[in-house]
Amino acid sequence: MKSIGKYFIFLGVTFTNHGSFSTYYKLFIDECVQIGLSSIVIVSIVSAFIGAVTTIQTAYNLVSPLIPRYVIAQVVRDMTILELAPSITAIVFAGKVGSNIASELGTMRITEQIDALEVMGINSASYLVLPKILATFVMYPLLVILAAFLSIFGGYWAGIVSGVISPADYIYGIKFELIEFTVTFAMIKSFVFAFLISSISSYKGYFTSGGALEVGKASTSAVTNSVIAVLCADYLLAQLFLN
Amino acid sequence: MIRIENISKSFGNKVILNNISGVFRRGITNMIIGASGTGKSVLIKCMVGLVEPDEGYVYYGDRDFTHADRAGRIEIRREIGMLFQGGALFDSKNVEENVKFPLDQLTDMPEDEKLDRVNFVLERVDLTGVNKKMPAELSGGMKKRVGIARAIVNSSKYLFCDEPNSGLDPVTSIRIDNLIKEITEEYNITTIVVSHDMNSVMEIGEYVMFMYEGRKIWEGSKENIMEAVEEELNDFIFANKMMQIVREKSSL
Ligand SMILES: Nc1ncnc2c1ncn2[C@@H]1O[C@H](COP(=O)(O)OP(=O)(O)OP(=O)(O)O)[C@@H](O)[C@H]1O
Ligand SMILES: [Mg+2]
Numbered sequence: 001m002k003s004i005g006k007y008f009i010f011l012g013v014t015f016t017n018h019g020s021f022s023t024y025y026k027l028f029i030d031e032c033v034q035i036g037l038s039s040i041v042i043v044s045i046v047s048a049f050i051g052a053v054t055t056i057q058t059a060y061n062l063v064s065p066l067i068p069r070y071v072i073a074q075v076v077r078d079m080t081i082l083e084l085a086p087s088i089t090a091i092v093f094a095g096k097v098g099s100n101i102a103s104e105l106g107t108m109r110i111t112e113q114i115d116a117l118e119v120m121g122i123n124s125a126s127y128l129v130l131p132k133i134l135a136t137f138v139m140y141p142l143l144v145i146l147a148a149f150l151s152i153f154g155g156y157w158a159g160i161v162s163g164v165i166s167p168a169d170y171i172y173g174i175k176f177e178l179i180e181f182t183v184t185f186a187m188i189k190s191f192v193f194a195f196l197i198s199s200i201s202s203y204k205g206y207f208t209s210g211g212a213l214e215v216g217k218a219s220t221s222a223v224t225n226s227v228i229a230v231l232c233a234d235y236l237l238a239q240l241f242l243n
Numbered sequence: 244m245i246r247i248e249n250i251s252k253s254f255g256n257k258v259i260l261n262n263i264s265g266v267f268r269r270g271i272t273n274m275i276i277g278a279s280g281t282g283k284s285v286l287i288k289c290m291v292g293l294v295e296p297d298e299g300y301v302y303y304g305d306r307d308f309t310h311a312d313r314a315g316r317i318e319i320r321r322e323i324g325m326l327f328q329g330g331a332l333f334d335s336k337n338v339e340e341n342v343k344f345p346l347d348q349l350t351d352m353p354e355d356e357k358l359d360r361v362n363f364v365l366e367r368v369d370l371t372g373v374n375k376k377m378p379a380e381l382s383g384g385m386k387k388r389v390g391i392a393r394a395i396v397n398s399s400k401y402l403f404c405d406e407p408n409s410g411l412d413p414v415t416s417i418r419i420d421n422l423i424k425e426i427t428e429e430y431n432i433t434t435i436v437v438s439h440d441m442n443s444v445m446e447i448g449e450y451v452m453f454m455y456e457g458r459k460i461w462e463g464s465k466e467n468i469m470e471a472v473e474e475e476l477n478d479f480i481f482a483n484k485m486m487q488i489v490r491e492k493s494s495l
Contacts, residue, residue: 112331115293121320
């Protein structure tokens with residue numbers, strides 16, 4: 001409970017008292033590049049495979065000859081957009097970017113770099129954390145879109161290679177009765193997850209105390225706490241929007 | 244001038260600082276000395292507001308820092324330069340960017356003027372031609388000197404140095420000590436050096452505050468420290484074999 005209060009105070013400090021726009025713009029761009037580069041490969045690999053696996057498993061479960069084959073593609077599409085792309089990306093992203101953020105800030109804390117910023121009269125929380133949160137806000141939805149595309153493509157590839165579905169059926173299924181709200185909902189989720197992962201990881205890193213061992217612990221707990229928060233938010237958002 | 248009045252601080256129920264007062268004058272090197280763990284670092288962190296004292300006041304000139312609001316504190320902090328015990332260089336930035344950082348953040352200087360200033364202070368601390376090196380590529384003594392350069396680049400009026408020469412060889416130590424003393428006199432600033440090295444004290448200690456288990460036991464200067472009668476201080480001074488020999492020789 002106490003740490004939740006501290007988390008909100010931390011966010012308050014982060015979003016107030018910040019410095020000039022030009023400083024932040026440069027930091028923001030740097031963070032975008034770093035976040036994008038560090039996660040794009042792993043997100044791509046994971047999502048392509050998830051799409052492939054989903055296709056084959058769905059085909060395996062649809063044994064009835066009454067159900068047309070294109071339904072496989074439809075299932076893959078909806079599962080990917082609604083759940084797999086935002087959530088699996090979140091877990092991968094927390095493991096990669098969240099732990100990076102926590103260990104970077106943790107190291108800065110224990111080597112007194114954060115203190116050095118404070119003594120210069122700079123709001124260290126906002127200087128260090130705000131660009132990270134904003135950059136995640138921009139990059140994460142892009143990664144989710146990429147993940148959704150690659151996942152559907154992975155499904156296509158696996159379906160063709162294994163022969164469970166023909167290309168024509170797959171493409172027909174992908175386009176069949178697409179509800180636009182699923183895409184909107186995926187984007188809403190992306191923004192929420194992006195905020196949770198970046199702010200929780202920053203919080204864990206920023207308040208590290210001790211030595212190198214604690215930096216390791218902070219980075220692990222950044223990942224576990226972000227993942228738990230993301231899963232809770234996932235459930236709550238589903239309750240809120242899909243009822 | 245920096246004045247502290249009745250500073251006390253506890254962590255949990257462990258008393259770290261117990262009612263410490265003192266005046267650190269301008270233009271001389273003030274030293275805070277004492278054994279490891281007596282609270283020297285905590286005391287200077289209280290002075291710059293990285294740690295909030297439980298009781299007491301810190302004044303910069305006649306400005307009350309302890310009760311200043313955020314804006315008031317930032318105004319005072321912009322006049323402070325600090326060398327941290329571990330250097331605290333930003334390890335994602337190279338030497339030049341580290342030293343330039345306070346200018347980037349706190350002034351509107353044009354870029355070429357900033358670079359001139361950076362090169363000037365780097366030269367002042369005897370570091371030339373390392374502008375593009377990363378902190379990880381520097382030796383311990385070089386890191387300290389970059390730290391000093393960063394602390395003075397923005398023409399600070401107050402300079403805090405936490406153990407500027409710990410972990411350095413005796414020759415480099417003396418060079419850094421003298422560098423701090425020269426800078427203090429040249430720019431007429433208020434300097435506070437934390438140390439547990441008697442060599443430094445005898446080299447540059449114009450005002451010396453001796454701390455023992457969170458209390459101020461003695462204050463004076465390098466000229467009269469040898470005559471001090473306090474047992475804790477004598478144990479500290481003469482813990483060193485060299486100093487013991489000096490004492491024996493001089494009492495013959
Ligand atoms: N944030 C903190 N929380 C709890 N205890 C602390 C904290 N910071 C310092 N202490 C304790 O305060 C005491 C004094 O520490 P301090 O760092 O001031 O010692 P020091 O005199 O600077 O020693 P050294 O010469 O080794 O640097 C130590 O016992 C330390 O454990
Ligand atoms: Mg110390």
